[in-house]
Amino acid sequence: MAGLRARLLGWFAEHQRDLPWRRTRDPYAIWVSEVMLQQTRVETVVPYYHRFLARFPDVHHLADASADDVLAAWSGLGYYRRARLLHRGAAHVARELGGDLPATVQGLLAVPGIGRYTAGAIASIAFDVAAPLVDGNVARVLARLFAIGDDPKSTAGAARTWAIAEALVSPRAPGAFNQALMELGATVCVPRGPRCGGCPVAALCRARAEGLEHELPRVSPKRPPRRVDLVAIVARDASGRVLLGQRDESGTFASMWEPPMAERGAPLPVATKGARRVGEVTHVLSHRRLHIEVHAAEGATAPRRAVGGYRRFRWVAMGDLGEVGLATVSRKVLAAAGCD
Ligand code: SF4
Structure with missing residues (x-):
């Protein structure tokens, strides 16, 4: 575990992309970025992130905005339910919590619209809490690193993936560690054609050792729309x-x-x-x-x-x-x- 953490953190320090939400520790800005990034590509999110924060610079501005204004700022980003939940969550934080996002996973999970992934992201990145997170990128990286045969979306696969993420998260640099895992999934351990030759943890990867890097993760076929x-x-x-x-x-x-x-x-x-x-x-x-x-x-x-x-x-x-x-x-x- 320690070797894996050190390699990932070292690689992330050197190779991470310069993204606007990586320049802040403001929990509100990190919350906004994490919600926008769900199901949406980084390049699409960047201009929305800047515009949204310029229009609603803190949780009080967002809480006081009309639903129409929030949806207008989200217009074109898709998955509009995210915007409505973010708005509702901001109203809760502004009115019930005095405007401060909780600094614990448990506290964050009590905010409407904040689920396990977003709570882990805000807690680890903004508050240095050793909380795990699993998104699509992390699930793929862990499935390959630990040769997990279950579909990460199945109940058993998700439970196993979260348990590994929890055991793995760095107690000293949890935010950087979680972002390193996501960055590896986004830029190296990509869905098709993982770039194992340039991977900082290739020597520790079970899928690579067993020749399974193209087989994992095993996902159930999607129903056509x-x-x-x-x-x-x-x-x-x-x-x-x-x-x-x-x-x-x-x-x-x-x-x-x-x-x-x-x-x-x-x-x-x-x-x-x-x-x-x-x-x-x-x-x-x-x-x-x-x-x-x-x-x-x-x-x-x-x-x-x-x-x-x-x-x-x-x-x-x-x-x-x-x-x-x-x-x-x-x-x-x-x-x-x-x-x-
Ligand atoms: S060695 Fe390949 S499959 Fe394993 S984590 Fe790295 S990129 Fe992914």
Whole structure:
């Protein structure tokens, strides 16, 4: 264990990427970065991280912001549930804890939206607590280093991976150690084609010794995403504004704004005259593949009540589209109708 830690820490000190959240010990900034990095690439996150912290520089600013403002700042980053949970967590920290994030894993886990991974990350990186963490990168590295045959997402595989991470975390430099494991997974021990020749722990790796580095981790095959066919209406009024609907509070796009849409064959939530098909958009989510027929209309009548999965509707000037929470798929639909 000691040899593994020393090699990893030495390698990390020399080879780590210079990332903005590695220049701070502010627990709030680290929390924001960790939430953004879940399921999202580093290069995508960097500009969002800077903009988000400029707009909500501390937990009080985030807690006091409206849900619309938070979703607008998250717009395009995907997995919008993360933003809603972060917002809810910030409100809890600001109102119940005086604005200070707890410095223990147990305390952090009591904050709404903070799970085991994020608690481990904040505790170890911001507070030097010897807490383990396991994300996709760490699970892959540990599966190879210790030749774990179980799928890391299975109950048994996850339990084993977390137990190893816990035994392994450096008591003296837990934050650097956890980041080193994640960095190794992101840059060397990558999913396909691990670069064992440049790996600082190759001599200690069981998968490498047994010729299993391309076989591990063993993952169960994913189900292909389900196809969903939709029709979207991009309606403009006489002054060029676009009609958007705000989604209900549940589902993948909860509270986000979008051109009104419905499954093909179902009634549309808005009434239009002379709508014409102008294009088609496809967009893949984790479990669904959306095929959206885009129709453009001049004018539309939007209901004044909640309908078709929408809480409300509003006309938005083209220049203000950047100020509302729009998912990437909605931007694609608007672009297909010439509104970008
Ligand atoms: S030797 Fe290869 S498989 Fe083992 S940890 Fe290093 S990169 Fe991963």
